[in-house]
Amino acid sequence: MDTLVLLIGVISFVVGLRVFLTRNRVQRLLYLCCLNFAIAALIALYIKSPMGGVAAAVYFIGSTLSSNAIAHTIGKVQRLEGRG
Amino acid sequence: MVGGKLEYLYYILSVVTSLVVGLVIGLPVKVDINSFKGNLFFPTVFIALGLAAVTDFLFTLNLVFSILVGVVSSLFSKYVDVIFPGVSYGC
């Protein structure tokens, strides 16, 4: 029995449920960041090859870029609705 | 440490070449954390080590490739603010 992969899977399930159940929008973004870390680690542990490492790196950087765009849009919408 | 004895010397040669070419080109010596411009130490050393590792993994690493990697990394550090410019949020 591999303890390490099972522990990352349990962490991923807990964080996924908390993304679904939280009502606040900013806290949901923070949980999503933790889920991206877990999935990138699982990809690298599933494929034991250098191509798997490249796939994990590209997935992680791409998801961080889109998360940056969502946080910037939330800030712009809050400033627009708070002003008028 | 890295592998054979000779590969270890090639990495050292690549870093030394990039530093010497950077001094000749005229990169600034002072380190500024908040700036996007490159200086003598920050992107140059790490770019040289990374490109040497990629070259060692894909092709082979000999004397010509090692010197070429040093020159390319120094030129990359000279124009790093043109290749990856910082964005100012205009609202």
Added chain:
Amino acid sequence: MDVNWMDFIKLLISTGVCWTNFVLVDTYFGLPRRPGVSGAEVIGKTLERMGGDINGGYFMGNIVCSPDASAGTLMASIFYYLLGFKGGLIATLLIFIGNRLCNDPGYAGTLGTFSATVLIHLLSSFIEPKYFIGGMVMAIFTIQGLYHVGASKVLGYIGRKLGMI
């Protein structure tokens, strides 16, 4: 279904090493002092309104919005597990390009990746590099996934104790 107790001891040691590495590097390069990108300011102000600390909120927002030393530690452990010491040097190059794509100068991510590679190489005689991947996921779970207000207070206390605010 037997559980080996040496696995848990190795996992706890690697969790401590990864947590200490990325918190110290990120605090030294000034992540809690100011929001680097525009999205981190929103997260910091929201966590302050919920009862947390604003400097810890800036720290957590900067982790979400650009790949800093936390992502660097994960990538260094993955590439060391797959390719050896040369993989850590390739991961440094990838993290530098990713930092520049996210509008960040890139000092914290690059130096964090390099220091993590050196630490894993020094400790690799009695802890396999596989355990550092799980240790990094555990370390990011204690900050981003467990309890946000308490984590921001702890990060703000560490930054204020080191004198970096």
Added chain:
Amino acid sequence: MKVEVDGGTVEILPLVSIFCIVMGCIGVILNTDYLDKIIMLEFLTGGLIGLIVSFYYLDVAILTSIMEPVSTVILLLGSLKYLYLKRSKKRYSSKLPILVK
């Protein structure tokens, strides 16, 4: 990677990916604000890339990872443009009532 449960083997990565996809679909339907819908769409896409990787199609996974932030940025620009347009049209609504609905 395999976990022994009663003689059979269970993989972890497809299990997590299918969980993310199902929860993301239910979340996209149930939330009503458009920004919440985009966050739930990110949650679905992470599970989708994990499911592609678990069948060893690595090139498709890398291309999907590169194309996914581009589509998200275009969707966010469209929603922000819609917000500006709605606010500017409400200002003109007292003078030109025929443009509103």
